[in-house]
Amino acid sequence: MKAIIIDTFVTDLSTLHPTTAPLPKLWSPTDVLIRITHASITHVDTLYARGQHQNNRRHAIPPFTLGLEFSGIVAQSPAFSAYRPGDRVFGSALGAYAEYIAVPEALLRRVPRGWGLREACALGASGCVAVASLVGERGAGVRAGESVLVLGAAGGLGVVACQVAKAAEARVIGVVGSAEKERVVRGLGVDVVRYDTPGWEEGVRVLTRGEGNEEGGVDVVYDPVGNVESSLRCIKYGGRVLVIGYAGRHGVMEKIPANKILLKSAKVIGYRWGEHGRRFPHEAERVWDKVVEIAEKGEVKAVVYDEEYKGLESVPRAMHDVEANRVWGRAVITIADEGEVLEEMKASNGKAKL
Known part of the structure; x- marks a missing residue:
């Protein structure tokens, strides 16, 4: 098979x-072999490739196959x-930038009904x-009627967070930096603030002022960008800041005066999905089931960047x-055509030609 090693x-x-690589081995009795049809590009993949992620010290040590998000056919x-x-x-x-991947059954879910x-x-x-992180037992616990600010709202994490918060009956405000991304986020039915506008944090406070909240400010900030200082400016007294990642930091971690947390009586919650999944696998399974449930109920929809990326050769261009911050939603690589894979399996009595 071909893979990016x-x-x-x-x-x-x-x-x-891509280079030629052996088929992945089924190490465990529960492993399932998947013919990958699609793989997503994430910020983490770019860090993994350069050895700049904390997981490169333990979970992603060369040699390894790059890529974290996939879909395909058993x-x-x-x-x-x-x-x-x-x-x-x-x-x-790990191993999604390849034609095949072997994963434990617990890490798979069926494609939601009505989805491609x-x-x-x-x-x-x-x-x-x-x-x-937003509604789970170890996250911010967003409740109906609360307000949620999503930084990087047009990104792969942000567009889903906007929809999950909205499904929880929260008021959602997305922060974006261009007219095109504003269009995408407004299409999700949420309010928008532009961070390329001077004093945008005050704009958030103005939007949220009202009875019982005269100073303004949101209850929760969802931050996959790495901008805790601005997040603290945007929350109301006693608000919560969810630190999800550092996609906007370019490797330079933010340092903030701790007294700003004290002055707002704020809760700053770090949420690391990969590590939580490793430590609490049963919780992770419940979360995956919830994601499929809300997808099938239509409470979230996929937001796929409209640039076409075909084949593993297109991974560097997508990255x-x-x-370059051009992508909104999620950039998705097409690795194999679904129809062709199914025809190949049919011709080989139900199994893909390995």
């Missing part, structure tokens, strides 16, 4: 290219598995991060688009 960390993403499964060859699935696991493989891939773990 990280033998050594790179400095230039343009040097990434090619091979154990006799006792809930999945059979031909089933359409999606999930999140491309759309399911765009939802992926972004849905899990939003559900777990550059993500880093």
Whole structure:
């Protein structure tokens, strides 16, 4: 098969290219082999490739296959598995930039009813991060009637977070930096503030002033960008800041005066989905089930960037688009055509040609 293998960390993403690799081994009796049809580009992938992520010290050590988000068709499964060859699935696991991936059954979910493989891939773990951190038992506990500010609202994490917060009956305000991204986020039915406007934090406070909240400010900020100082300016007294990631920091971590947390009597909550999943696997399974449920109920929809990326050869171009902040929603690579894979399986008596 073809895959993008990280033998050594790179400095230039343009040097990434697919090479021939052996099929992934089924290490566990519960492993399922998936023929990947689609893979998403995430900010974490760009860090993994360069060795700049904390997981590069433990979970993603060369050599490894790059990529975290995938969808595809079951090619091979154990006799006792809930999945059979031909089933359409999606999930999140290291090794997505390849033609095949082997993952434990617990990390897979069926593509939601009414969804395509491309759309399911765009939802992926972004849905899990939003559900777990915003309304989950270890997150911010957003309640109906509260207000939620989403930084990076047009990004892959942000567009899902806006919808999850809205489904929780919160008032949602998205922060974006361009007219095109404003259009995308307004299309989700939420209010928008532009961070390229001077004093945008005060704009958030003005939007949220009202009876019982004369000073203004939101109850919760969802921050995948790494802008805690602005988040603290935007919350009301006693508000919560959810720190999800640092996509806007370019490797330089923010330092803030701790007294700003005290003055707002704020709660700052760090949420790391990957590590939570490893430590609390049963909770992670419930979160995945909730993501599929809200997708099938129509409470969230996929937001897929409209640029076409075909084949593993297009991964570097898509990564550059993500880093250049051109992408809204999730950039998705088409690795294989679903119809062709199913025809191939049919011709080989129900199993993909390995």
